Amino acid sequence: MYTCRERSSSYVNFGNKLMTSLKVTALCATAALLVTGSTAVAGQVMDDIKSSDELVCLVNPKSPGFSVPDSQGVFQGFNTDFCRMAAAAILGDASKADIRGIGFSDSMKTIVAGGAHMASRSITATGTRDADAGMAFVATTFYDGQGFMVPSALGVSSASQLSGATVCAEDGSTTLLTLADWFGDHKIEYRVENIADKTARLEAFFSGKCDVYASDITALNSDRLLSDTPDAFTILPEVISAEPLTLVTQPDQDLEAAVFWAFQVMLNADKYDITSENIDAITADISAQPKAVRRMFAQDGATADMATKLGLPADWAYQVVKQVGSYGEVFDHHLGAETPFKLDRANSVNADFADGGLMYAYPIR
Amino acid sequence: MNERLISLRDLAWSAVNTPLSLVLTLLALIVFSQVGWAAGHWLVFQAVWPWQPADLCAIHSGICWPFLTEKLRFILFGTYPYDDHWRPALASFLMCALSVQTGLQMIDRGFRLNALQTLAVWGAVLLLAFVLMAGGVLGLERVDSVRWNGLPILLILSIAAIAMALPLGMFLALARAQSRFRALARMATAYIELTRAVPMLTVLFVGIFVLPLMLPPGVKISPVGATLVALIMFHASYFAEDLRGGLQSLHKGQDEAAKALGLPYWKRVGLILMPQAIQRSLPSLVNTIIGAYKDTSLVVVLGIHDLTATARMSFSDPGWRGYSLEAYFVVGLWFFVSCAFLSVIGRKLHRKAAIG
Numbered sequence: 001m002y003t004c005r006e007r008s009s010s011y012v013n014f015g016n017k018l019m020t021s022l023k024v025t026a027l028c029a030t031a032a033l034l035v036t037g038s039t040a041v042a043g044q045v046m047d048d049i050k051s052s053d054e055l056v057c058l059v060n061p062k063s064p065g066f067s068v069p070d071s072q073g074v075f076q077g078f079n080t081d082f083c084r085m086a087a088a089a090i091l092g093d094a095s096k097a098d099i100r101g102i103g104f105s106d107s108m109k110t111i112v113a114g115g116a117h118m119a120s121r122s123i124t125a126t127g128t129r130d131a132d133a134g135m136a137f138v139a140t141t142f143y144d145g146q147g148f149m150v151p152s153a154l155g156v157s158s159a160s161q162l163s164g165a166t167v168c169a170e171d172g173s174t175t176l177l178t179l180a181d182w183f184g185d186h187k188i189e190y191r192v193e194n195i196a197d198k199t200a201r202l203e204a205f206f207s208g209k210c211d212v213y214a215s216d217i218t219a220l221n222s223d224r225l226l227s228d229t230p231d232a233f234t235i236l237p238e239v240i241s242a243e244p245l246t247l248v249t250q251p252d253q254d255l256e257a258a259v260f261w262a263f264q265v266m267l268n269a270d271k272y273d274i275t276s277e278n279i280d281a282i283t284a285d286i287s288a289q290p291k292a293v294r295r296m297f298a299q300d301g302a303t304a305d306m307a308t309k310l311g312l313p314a315d316w317a318y319q320v321v322k323q324v325g326s327y328g329e330v331f332d333h334h335l336g337a338e339t340p341f342k343l344d345r346a347n348s349v350n351a352d353f354a355d356g357g358l359m360y361a362y363p364i365r
Numbered sequence: 366m367n368e369r370l371i372s373l374r375d376l377a378w379s380a381v382n383t384p385l386s387l388v389l390t391l392l393a394l395i396v397f398s399q400v401g402w403a404a405g406h407w408l409v410f411q412a413v414w415p416w417q418p419a420d421l422c423a424i425h426s427g428i429c430w431p432f433l434t435e436k437l438r439f440i441l442f443g444t445y446p447y448d449d450h451w452r453p454a455l456a457s458f459l460m461c462a463l464s465v466q467t468g469l470q471m472i473d474r475g476f477r478l479n480a481l482q483t484l485a486v487w488g489a490v491l492l493l494a495f496v497l498m499a500g501g502v503l504g505l506e507r508v509d510s511v512r513w514n515g516l517p518i519l520l521i522l523s524i525a526a527i528a529m530a531l532p533l534g535m536f537l538a539l540a541r542a543q544s545r546f547r548a549l550a551r552m553a554t555a556y557i558e559l560t561r562a563v564p565m566l567t568v569l570f571v572g573i574f575v576l577p578l579m580l581p582p583g584v585k586i587s588p589v590g591a592t593l594v595a596l597i598m599f600h601a602s603y604f605a606e607d608l609r610g611g612l613q614s615l616h617k618g619q620d621e622a623a624k625a626l627g628l629p630y631w632k633r634v635g636l637i638l639m640p641q642a643i644q645r646s647l648p649s650l651v652n653t654i655i656g657a658y659k660d661t662s663l664v665v666v667l668g669i670h671d672l673t674a675t676a677r678m679s680f681s682d683p684g685w686r687g688y689s690l691e692a693y694f695v696v697g698l699w700f701f702v703s704c705a706f707l708s709v710i711g712r713k714l715h716r717k718a719a720i721g
Contacts, residue, residue, distance in 0.1 A: 062681035071435050073444040100511045103668045340683050
């Protein structure tokens, strides 16, 4: 009943948006004829962000390393920084991101109902989710996949040896569905121990109540460290699902473009080793930089041109790197070797394309 | 018999005077010493005190006070803007003070207010708490209800829900107990049985997902508002049943005598029947109130971060992982103290009723 209403109202919205965009197109055509130049091409959601001067961004309320409130109640983490990235690009100030912690299914409903501008909370992009009206998948910030962790003492080196094992997994999550698919396809017998609470689930695994712990590889990496003896546990090589964790926005071409290209700026900065620390030195000596860097940060660069077309602050690319940082910087700061999670980006799929990873920086020109 | 007449010596003797007593006493001593030892170990001997560096927490196995001094404000107020913490603090204090005052007043302590004054004070405090939290007036910055976390949201939801569910329950009980308007009685019965037959989680989900659909278009209700309505509707049926028990246990002569005096219905209810019914159903009312108060933590499934939820968030911080016991200790302590207060008031009230 709820979904029906939600759908129908989003169709109404869509109708309105269509009308508005038709009007806007007409206006723009006129404007272009008059050579006045205007920012009227900005979409509705983008306009709303600018007029309210804040960007409402949803994150997971407690996901260590990705988004969790610090002692002052301010959300910190890898995912949180992409909210700040969008605010820096669109409003010129990362602190104008109104970051709210909200549950998984509620966050998608909130986006569809127009209660938030975007979500950065490890949402896996899937076909059916994208096909639903009211949500747009914009840029994949983290590639993950489901895997298995076992006690090293078990002597198992591949998941195909797990016949008859008891698997601890989160109650009611897609983890269980993926498990059922994989064990079904490989015709391997298994038993599931559903435990909703994470602490209890891990405790059950560490104490030997289940033989295998199933979750996303990233989560396995950090959860392993919660044991008193992390070395006593091994993560198996199999990755049994694809989890492209992707930024979600309300459908709005301008907003989608702004978020997508802001993320590309972070990837490009990573590629050219530009960080929030050295960006000022780089821009101070912009003429000595490679052409691609000049296009990103010079006052007459490609980003300045994009700024007029998308209605962004002229120095949006600089602000993203200055206030948030490059992709690698953000990754290392929240998940890297200095953190309790100790994720090794260089040897993961999230490495730069040149290092054999999937992070492929689009050209900014 | 007055229990104080039993001497300590008699008590000690009765603990060992038969083989069964002896075994039970020994068992109890073993259990208590084990629990006491573990508690002492955790709370005192292995504790890391607030003035010690937090690094020690990794070595000692006792309570980590540096975690609590670092995270206490977060556990209490969650993601509410840090510089404005005085607002939820003041709101929480007002609501606590009001509850304590009302409790004391019921056992003839504290300020003695009449019914109208009590009602006015309650209205004023709840309104003030709401204004403090929400802002948007008097130069207070507006704070979205998503950021109302921790203690104040627990208090707002439980106190407001109980305060409004009680009168609603009273009317439901009256409607069900009377026989003049059959249809009304049937409707009240249907409502009470329906809400009592459904788990609280279901009622909460109905509140947050179905309630907004029943409102006229254009009217929006915040998740906090919707949850409050659901809680009120749920608890009202329990209060109604508690009070109906009291009403039905009254002697018929009470109502008849009041009628003979020529009192109209509402005066009979207000002056004769309800006061006695409330007195008789006090134990179960107190029981329901404590249950309702503790059940409020279930709102976490709706994405409202009450005290229990903020405590869980506090030990998800990468720098402070693994201090779940400390965080739950704070929450447990709060619920213990507040529920103990409710119990004490309930017991005193009951004693007062038995004497008077």
